[in-house]
Amino acid sequence: MTHDQRPIGVFDSGIGGLSVLKHLLHHLPHERFVYLGDTARVPYGNKSAETIKLYARQCAAFLQQHNVKLIVVACNTASALALDVLQRELDVPVLGVIEPASRAAAAGTANGHVGVIGTRATIASNSYARCIEASATSRVIVQSQPCPLFVPLVEEGWLDLPATRLIAAEYLRPLIANHIDTLVLGCTHYPLLMPMLEAMLPGVRLIDCGEWTARDACDILAQRDELAGPEAQSGMYFYVTDHTPLFTSLAQQFLGRPVNDPVRVSVDHLTDA
Template identity: 55%
Template sequence: MNSPIGVFDSGIGGLTVVKHLASHLRDESIVYFGDTARVPYGSKSEETVKRFAFENTKFLLKHGVKLVVVACNTASAVALDDLQRSFDVPVVGMIEPGARAAVRLTRRRSVGVIGTLATIESSSYERAIHAEDASVKTTSRPCPLFVPLAEEGWVSHPVSEAVAREYLDEFKTANIDVLVLGCTHYPVLRNIIQRAIGEHVRLVDSGEEAVKEVTGILKREGLEAAGGGEVYRHFYVSDIPRKFREIGERFLGRPIDGLTLVPQSDVPWYERAEERRC
């Protein structure tokens, strides 16, 4: 089935997921929507994030996607169940894949989880981990400064090292051997996080695990693209933020081609015909 895979995120963090999709599923086309006009979601209320998630999903469905990846841990944490109930296509989030990998990898039965305030307060990772194995101990904490540090590009800066030490210190006493990167921005700070937490702790990139789940679903449901067809990657954003290309290309690991601006307007924005390429 040659329809594209749809991916949405609050902004550009989800490009780290697109990077994995593109390298694992070379025959699949991708339509990405980054809600850069309303980013970030992580500090906002559950109700607002849910509303944004529904609008973004409808936008992707208008582009004929066969499966939706919620490449935003916050939106996955608060909206995934509702999205799965409300739409006919498979909807894949970040939480369950990350939780399953963590349970599979931990030897000490003690897992740490970091994410935005909204993701951590939702306790979604804890629930998903305990649904897999109730005996696994979980410790979690929000790391709100990691997103602006990643976007500032301070990926090996002493300030980021200090913030990482401050945030991750409490995991030391919890005796974890796996830490879930529960925010799609965090893989950009992977090296600093690894140094602060110690080399004995395995980092789980939920986005990478979600891509494995997408691969399984496509196979199981006969949705895989036939090889040899045209493969495209289209990127839609609701704003072209300052430093967008610089940051976006760092996240995606390659130049962003085929970028379209879809301004959210006071009329139902996802129904608007007018889209402006840039």
């Protein structure tokens, strides 16, 4: 067993990726993490594919400056639209959140009816549907539903109010009508809605992409003999492209623990890989 002390890089359009980092910390307790939140340009979900690719390459280039051994794209939109570009261009492994969650969904469904919810850009990319169908060993029907109001509802802290339930009921109606038994939460903000969604969808298995991505990250590093040993100095380093007003309070909710003040890196200093 080697003791690879290089950090793991994680980036997201903002703070949502901290819900993925939470699972990475749980599965990889000895590692150091460098997290970049592109808060000056958040959200990615309403931008074009071309722009999302540009932003993702800039975030990845920043992480590479920290000599990372693995890059986790902790953003569903960037995973959907920019993962192939990053994997082609970079010489470290790049892991997105879509494939791990898709495999879990394909393996977990009993009746073959899987729902996917996410931002408009993630759903429009059709990445989850393609990936779930490719991972399935028997016939799977994937029903996708964009839920653009969920991110602002989470950021507003309206996690289980009547209006939130009304909006969720509207979004979920076609999925319920389709008798899904598995639902992929295809956006890093959505795990905060998990208690409400569980109550509204009894018997449906909810797939949190962070959990399955963290397991894959663990496997990749183990296979490459690049895990840090128990004697390693673990830790988290936070960078953001903008000091946004709600960072600290929201970050704590997403990560499930207090967060150090992030260091700001100017968007003007982000350059293409």
